[in-house]
Amino acid sequence: MAQAAPLKIGYVPEHFSTPLHFAKTYFGLDAGLIPFPSGTGHMILAIRAGEIDVGIGLTEGWIAGLGKEDAPGDGGYRLVGTYVQSPLCWAISTGKSRPEITSVESLQGSKIGVSRIGSGSYVMGYVLADQHGWLSPSNPEPFSDTVVLNNFKNLRDAVNSGEADFFMWEHFTSKKYYDSGEIRRVGDIYTPWSSWKIVASTELAGGAEGKNLDGRVVDLFEKLDKGIAHFRENQELAVKFIATNLDYSEEDAREWLKTVEFVDTTEGVDPKVVRDCVSVLQKAGVLKEGKGRQAEAMIVSRGA
Known part of the structure; x- marks a missing residue:
């Protein structure tokens, strides 16, 4: 055999x-x-x-x-x-020069960047929206657009170009780019599992x-x-x-x-x-x- x-x-x-x-x-x-x-x-x-x-x-x-x-x-x-x-700590990030994004609350109705539909970065967008009361039967889509960007670099580029307003990625993987000034931290969210x-x-x-x-x-x-x-x-x-x-x-x-x-x-x-x-x-x-x-x-x- x-x-x-x-x-x-x-x-x-x-x-x-x-x-x-x-x-x-x-x-x-x-x-x-x-x-x-x-x-x-x-x-x-x-x-x-x-x-x-x-x-x-x-x-x-x-x-x-x-x-x-x-x-x-x-x-x-x-x-x-x-x-x-x-649990995983997801950092919530935006571009380095996005003064209109001041807090997690300001992300309601914005454009979320995700790696793929069904990925963790996609799923956690809904968990974030649910925790902040942005989801309801009459408002099942809490964001104005879901922008599929495939990888972490594309996500970082998109929040700086305006193609997306924010994205979520693991905290320590994101931290290097906060330290360099490429992106800015808005907040974080932990998985409830x-x-x-x-x-x-x-x-x-x-x-x-x-x-x-x-x-x-x-x-x-x-x-x-x-x-x-x-x-x-x-x-x-x-x-x-x-x-x-x-x-x-x-x-x-x-x-x-x-x-x-x-x-x-x-x-x-x-x-x-x-x-x-x-x-x-x-x-x-x-x-x-x-x-x-x-x-x-x-x-x-x-x-x-």
């Missing part, structure tokens, strides 16, 4: 990816690591197209992708693991019913757990890796380490987290109650 091919794992090339790199470097994870700087929305397209087998990305992006009523076929993937336990999940293609998750996880995914969990433990035990090594390979300063890397909490065991997903996320996304208008794939159908585990 032919040996199974190494996994193709999609990831966002930010500081959060450090334990994944440690799993490959120090613990023999047999996988190709494929960066997706444009984020979770792009990985959803890639896993559905068969370009990657597994993705590590933002909770709200994966759940929104699976829960939409127009999700194609079997959805293309299932939630199989948890990566980061702590644990921030990073692991998904596998429907095929590797055991089919649409999710009966058995592929052994390569199980091996990923074991190696990634070791990578996370190594990350915790070797903080200076983590700082050096982040500063050398992921375009952050050592100071910012150390500050980030104080805020992030990785899980002890990556295998498995808490159904309550998914239900709570679905509930917020329904309230925010991203998902529709009674439509699309329900929370329990998004999750698989070994022997489920």
Whole structure:
């Protein structure tokens, strides 16, 4: 019998990816690591197209992708693991010379820049609007336009050119550009759920019913757990890796380490987290109650 091919794992090339790199470097994870700087929305397209087998990305992006009523076929993937336990801090940014944007409140009815429809940056726009009371049945679209810009650089350029008024991206990834004066911080918002999940293609998750996880995914969990433990035990090594390979300063890397909490065991997903996320996304208008794939159908585990 032919040996199974190494996994193709999609990831966002930010500081959060450090334990994944440690799993490959120090613990023999047999996988190709494929960066997706444009984020979770792009990985959803890639896993559905068969370009990657597994993705590590933002909770709200994966759940929104699976829960939409127009999700194609079997959805293309299932939630199989948890990566980061702590919430994500999304920084809210505008251009360096946009004096009319004075606060988060001034963003109501403005143009939001997002990486892709269904991405975390898109979903969190609705969460922001819901928290500020801008959403209602009579006003389901709280922004005047949603501008799809694909990647972080395009988002930064757009708020300076006026193509978009604001966008949201992870705080420490944005901070470098506040420090340089390229963009300006308006505020921030935290995800009301644990921030990073692991998904596998429907095929590797055991089919649409999710009966058995592929052994390569199980091996990923074991190696990634070791990578996370190594990350915790070797903080200076983590700082050096982040500063050398992921375009952050050592100071910012150390500050980030104080805020992030990785899980002890990556295998498995808490159904309550998914239900709570679905509930917020329904309230925010991203998902529709009674439509699309329900929370329990998004999750698989070994022997489920």
